[in-house]
Amino acid sequence: MKSFGIISALIVLLAACQFEQPMKLDAPLIKKASVNLTSDIMSPEILWAFGRISDVQVSPDGEKILYGVTYFSVEQNKSNRELFVMNTDGTNKKQITQTPYSEYNAVWHPNGKQIWYLSASSGTMQLWTMQVDGSNKHQLSDAPGDITNFIISPLGKKVLFTQDVKIDKATVDIYPDLPKADGRIIDDLMYRHWDSWEDGFYSHIFVASFDGLNLLSPIDIMPGEPFDTPLMPFGGIEEISWAPDGKSIAYTCKKLKGKAYSLSTNSDIYIYNLASKKTQNLTEGMPGYDRTPFFSPDGKKMFWLSMERAGFEADKDRLFMLNLETNEKQYLTKNFDYSPSGFSWANDGANLYFVAGVQATFQIFTMNMASGQIQAITEGDHDYHSVAVVGDKLIAERVSMTKPAEIYSVNATSGEAKEISFENKHLLDQLTMPTVEKRWIKTTDNKDMLVWIILPPHFDASKKYPALLYCEGGPQSPLSQFWSYRWNFSQMASNGYVVIAPNRRGVLTMGQEWTDQISKDNSGQAMNDLLSAIDAFKTEPFIDENRLGAIGASYGAFSVNWLAGNHKGRFKAFISHCGVFNSEMEYMTTDEMFFDNWEKGGAPWETENNVAMKSYAGSPHNFVHNWDTPIMFIQGEHDYRIPYTQGMAAFNSAQLMGIPSKMLFFPSETHWVVKPQNGILWQREFKGWLDTWLME
Numbered sequence: 001m002k003s004f005g006i007i008s009a010l011i012v013l014l015a016a017c018q019f020e021q022p023m024k025l026d027a028p029l030i031k032k033a034s035v036n037l038t039s040d041i042m043s044p045e046i047l048w049a050f051g052r053i054s055d056v057q058v059s060p061d062g063e064k065i066l067y068g069v070t071y072f073s074v075e076q077n078k079s080n081r082e083l084f085v086m087n088t089d090g091t092n093k094k095q096i097t098q099t100p101y102s103e104y105n106a107v108w109h110p111n112g113k114q115i116w117y118l119s120a121s122s123g124t125m126q127l128w129t130m131q132v133d134g135s136n137k138h139q140l141s142d143a144p145g146d147i148t149n150f151i152i153s154p155l156g157k158k159v160l161f162t163q164d165v166k167i168d169k170a171t172v173d174i175y176p177d178l179p180k181a182d183g184r185i186i187d188d189l190m191y192r193h194w195d196s197w198e199d200g201f202y203s204h205i206f207v208a209s210f211d212g213l214n215l216l217s218p219i220d221i222m223p224g225e226p227f228d229t230p231l232m233p234f235g236g237i238e239e240i241s242w243a244p245d246g247k248s249i250a251y252t253c254k255k256l257k258g259k260a261y262s263l264s265t266n267s268d269i270y271i272y273n274l275a276s277k278k279t280q281n282l283t284e285g286m287p288g289y290d291r292t293p294f295f296s297p298d299g300k301k302m303f304w305l306s307m308e309r310a311g312f313e314a315d316k317d318r319l320f321m322l323n324l325e326t327n328e329k330q331y332l333t334k335n336f337d338y339s340p341s342g343f344s345w346a347n348d349g350a351n352l353y354f355v356a357g358v359q360a361t362f363q364i365f366t367m368n369m370a371s372g373q374i375q376a377i378t379e380g381d382h383d384y385h386s387v388a389v390v391g392d393k394l395i396a397e398r399v400s401m402t403k404p405a406e407i408y409s410v411n412a413t414s415g416e417a418k419e420i421s422f423e424n425k426h427l428l429d430q431l432t433m434p435t436v437e438k439r440w441i442k443t444t445d446n447k448d449m450l451v452w453i454i455l456p457p458h459f460d461a462s463k464k465y466p467a468l469l470y471c472e473g474g475p476q477s478p479l480s481q482f483w484s485y486r487w488n489f490s491q492m493a494s495n496g497y498v499v500i501a502p503n504r505r506g507v508l509t510m511g512q513e514w515t516d517q518i519s520k521d522n523s524g525q526a527m528n529d530l531l532s533a534i535d536a537f538k539t540e541p542f543i544d545e546n547r548l549g550a551i552g553a554s555y556g557a558f559s560v561n562w563l564a565g566n567h568k569g570r571f572k573a574f575i576s577h578c579g580v581f582n583s584e585m586e587y588m589t590t591d592e593m594f595f596d597n598w599e600k601g602g603a604p605w606e607t608e609n610n611v612a613m614k615s616y617a618g619s620p621h622n623f624v625h626n627w628d629t630p631i632m633f634i635q636g637e638h639d640y641r642i643p644y645t646q647g648m649a650a651f652n653s654a655q656l657m658g659i660p661s662k663m664l665f666f667p668s669e670t671h672w673v674v675k676p677q678n679g680i681l682w683q684r685e686f687k688g689w690l691d692t693w694l695m696e
Contacts, residue, residue, distance in 0.1 A: 029100055030073040030080035033427070040432040041457055042494040044683035047485060048072050048676050051423045053405040055105070056397050060112040062390040063088060064132070067407065068106060069423055074676045083117065085132060088390050089409065090420025096134030103128075105149060105237070110156040116140070118147060127161065127215065141208075141215045148203065149230070149237040152210075153246040158274075159215055160207050160240065160249055167226045168200035188258030192640045193591050194233045195670035203228040205240060205251060207274065221249065221272045221279070229253045231267055231291065241294045248273050250282070250293035250302060262593040265311055269293045269304050282322060288315055292341070297349040300324055303332075305341070311594040312519070314476030316512045317341070319367075332367070336374050337511045340365065344388050353377075353387050353394065353412075357509030360438075360450050360480050364396060364410065378415040381436060383481045399483040401454060402433040402490050432457040434493035436481075441502075441536045444528045450510070451533050452479070454489045454499040464544040466694040468492060469534045469571075470501040471552030471559035475518045475526065475599070478508040486673055486682060487553060495687045496695070497549075500537050504529035506555075520601045520611050522555070523562050523618025530559060534570060546572070547694045551686075553577035553634075554642065554671065558620060561650060564631055565623025573693035575686060577634040578642050578671050581650040583619035589643045624653050630660035632689045634682065636669035662689060 033049035052070040059066065065088055070081040081102040086093035097103050099121060106117035114129045121128075122139055125146035130137040141147060143163055150161035172179055184197065191198045202225070208218035222229070229251045230239040239252035254267035268283045269290050283290040288307030295302050302322045307315035317339035319332045333340060340354040352367045358376075362383040367374045377394070378384060385397040385405065394410040398417070407421035435455040443449050456465065470489070472479040479501055483490075492499050503510055505526040506518025518526050530550075538545040548571050552560045557579020564574050580586045584604040587596045597603070602612030631654055635647035647663065654661035664685050666678055673682050 027076055027100070028073075029098065030071050030076065030078070031082070031098075032069075032071055035427060035430075037427075037430040040430060042431050042433070042491055044491065044680045045074065046427060046431070047488060047491055047683070048074055048679060049427060050404045052485075053397060053407060053421060053423050056386055056388065056395060056407055057107055058088065058388040058390055058395055059108050060110060065395060065407065065420075066106055066108060066115060067421070068103065070102075072676045074680060077675055077677045079676075083115070083134075085115075086420070088393075088395060088420075090407075090422075093421075094133065096130070096132070107152065109152060110154060116150070116152060118150070120146075127159070138213070140210075140213075143206075143218070149240070151237060151240060151242055153242050154244050155246050157210060158207060158246060159210055160205055160242065161218075162203050162205055162229070162237075162240070164201040165204045165220065166201050167224065168198075170200050189262040189593065190258055190591065194641050195638050196233070196640075202226055203230065203232070205229060205249065205272075207249070221277075222253075225255070226257055227253050227255045235291070238292050243271075243295050244297060244299035247275065250295070250304075252291040252293065259593075262591065263311070263597065265289045265307065265313055265594055267291055269302075271302075289313065292343075294343055297345055303343070303352075305339075311598045313592075313595065313598075314474070314508070314515055314519075316515075332372060333374070338509065342386050344394075346389050347391070353389055355384050355387055357383075357478050357480055360452070360478070360503050360507075360509050362478070362480055362509070364394060364415070366412075376415075377412065378410060378417065381438065381481055383483075400481045401436050401452070401483065403428065404483050434490050435459060436489075439537075441532060443505075443525075443532050445525065449529055449532070450503045451537070452489075452499075452501040452503075453537065454493045454501065456493045456496055456498065459542075461542050463542060465496065465498045465542055466547035466549070466690075467498040467500055467534075467538065467543045468690070469530060469548065469550040470499055471530060471550060471556035471563075472501070472504065472507055473552065473554035473556040474508075475506040475522060475555040475558075476508055476515050477555075479503045480509055486679060491683065495690070497690070498537075498543055500533055502529055502533035504533070519599055520615060522558065522599060522615060523620075527559065527562060527566070530563065531567075531570070538570070549573040549575070549690055549694050551575040551577075551690075552579070554579060560631075561620035562618070562623065564629060565620060565626040567629070571629055573690055574629060574631040575634070575689060576631060576647070576650065578636060578639050578644075579646065579650075580620065580642055581646045581653075582621040583616050585649075586642060586646060589645070591640055621649070621653070624650075624657075627654060627657060627659055630689075630693050632662045632664065632685075634664045634673075634685075635666065636671060636673065637665070637667045638670040641671050660693075 055068050057066040066085050068081050068083050070079050072079045083097045083103050083106050084095050101119050101121040104118045116129050118125050119128050127141040128139050148162045152159055204220050204222045206218040206220055208215040241250045249272045266287050267289050268281050270279050272279045287310035290306045293304040305317040306320050309315045321330045338356045338358050340356045342355040344353045355362050364377040364384050364387050382398050382400040388395045394412050396408050396410050397405050398408050399405045406419050408417040409420050410417045437453040439451045440448050489499050550560050550563050550571050557576040560574050560576040561579050561581050600615040602609040604616050606612050633647040633651045635644040651663040673679055
C-alpha cells in the first residue's frame, strides 16, 4: 500500500540503509565494486554491485557538489555509505570519507568551508564536521542517544536536530519488578506502524547554539509532546525548515494519538519562535496532509504542500503560500494537475524550481513567482529525483528503468542534460541493457492508457518470448521510469522476459482524476485495465501467449491474487509479494485505518453501506475457488502494513486445493526486502519460479 511520499520507494530504501551497527573493524571495508563481467547480461549480483547515489548538495558558492554513495557487500550482508565532493562540471571528484561506519545527512556549512554530517563512529549517531577535503574530522555533539536529522541555521550560529525522546511508559516502567517481561500492554490503536511497534519514544526537534567547536545547551522545542516530527515512518528532514533570519522553525506534525491518529491524515505546519518559545499552528482548519514547509529567501512568506481531502493520502499535493505579515493564504498550483516536490529557489528568488510526475515520468519544472506561470524544463523517459540551482544551470539526480541514479548538469533554459557523476559507468559499459518502449492502448471504457514495454537485451523480434504483466502497487503510486533494487524492470527483462507495465487506473502522474478512479473500486476498472494490457500485447508476434505470467507487490499483489481467480486461463504463473488476500481481515489488522476507510468506503461490518459491501465483495479470497494456476507468495514477518498472515492464508488455500504453490518467507524483512543476501535470494527464487512454469 502507498505512503504519501511521491518517491517513497527511494526514501524507504535509503532509510533501510541508515543507522546500521558499525561493521567489525577487522572486516574488509565495503567500497566500490570492481567487477570484470563474463556476460553482458545483468544478474542479481551485478544489480547489488551498483553504487547508490543519494542526497546531492550544492555548495553555497555554487562551485562544488557533495553527495553520498552506498555500497553493498553480499558476503557481509550489509552496506557502507561514503561521501564524495566534485566540481559542478563533474571534474576533480574526490572521495572524502573512507570508514566502516557510514556517513549520512552530509551538508555544507553556510560558510562553505566545512561539511557537517552524521556518523556512528563514536558508538552512537552524532554530528561531526570536517574540512571540504575530508581532513580535520571533529565530533560536534555528545547527545545521550542517536541524532537522526539536523539542519544548520542560515547564519550558522545554531543547529536544530531530531532525536527520539521517551514520553510514554513502557511495561518495565509500570512494573519495575519485572525487568525481563517483554509483554506489551496495549489499550489503543496505532500500536505498530509499517515495520515497527510503538515503543513510547517520539522524534522531537532540539535547538542548540554553536560556539565554533561544539553544540551547547540543546532545548527540546516539543517538551512532553507524544508526537513525531518528521512524520513516521517516511518523513524526512524536508519536513522541517529554518526561517532565513534563524529566529523561528517551521515543522510538520500530526498532533493526534492512538485511534484518532490511525483514522486521520490531518498533519499541520507549526512554527516555533525561538525568542518567545511559543508554537503556532499555521494550517489549522486544513484537514488533509500539510507538510514540507519552506520559506521565501526574504523570509516574508512560507510555502508548503497541502492535500485537500481528509483521510485520503493520495490526494493532489497543492502548493500553498502564506504571507507571514498579513496571514493571507494563496493556492499557487490550482491550474497544475500534478504534485510538486523537491523545491529549490533561483538565486534571486524570482523563480521556484521543483520536480513533478507527469505522464509516467518525473520532470523538472519552474514557477515564475510574479506571474504564477509553470513551465516544464525537461522532458524524456526518465525520472528526476532532485533539483538544485547553480547560476544558469541545474544540478539534478536522475534515474531510468535501464540506469541507476546519476548526477546531471541541466541547462535551465533548454533542459539539455549532461551526466557528470558516472558512478556506475564501469558496470554499465559492460552490460547490454533492455529496451524500453512507450505504447498507448484503449481501455474497456475507451480511455487512453500508457503502457511501458520492456524488451530483453539482444531482443530478436523474430523470436517468441514469455511475457510478464507487472501490476503496480499503491494502489496510488507512480509507474514511472523508476529504478528499483527488487522490482527492477531491467533485471526482469534480462531474465529473458518481455515485461508489460500498464499505468492502470489509480497510478500517480496521470492527473488527479485518473488517480481518484481506483478508490472504492479496487477490484473494478483497474483490473479491467490490467487485463486490457495483457490482451493488447499477447498477440504481438514476439510474445508467446501460452507463456504469460502476472507479478506484483502490495496492491500489485492484491491484483495478482484477484487475477488468479478471474483471469480465465490467460496466465500460466503468478507471483504475489505482500498482498491482500482477505480484505475484511486486512481491514481489522492493518495500521493506518484512514487508508481502508477511504479505499473501501467503510468497515466490513457496515452491512448497510453499499459502497463498502461492494468493495469487500471484490476481495480476492472470494474467488479462490476459481484458482487453478501455479502461484508463489513472498512475505516479510515484520510487515505490519499488510500482515504476513495474508500471504499465509493464500498459500495455505492453494496448498489445500492442490495448486502448485510456494512461499518465500523472510523472518527479518518488512514490506520490503533490503538485506543484500535476502535481495539476491528474492531474485533467484523469483526467476526460478517463473522459469519453471514459463520457460520450460
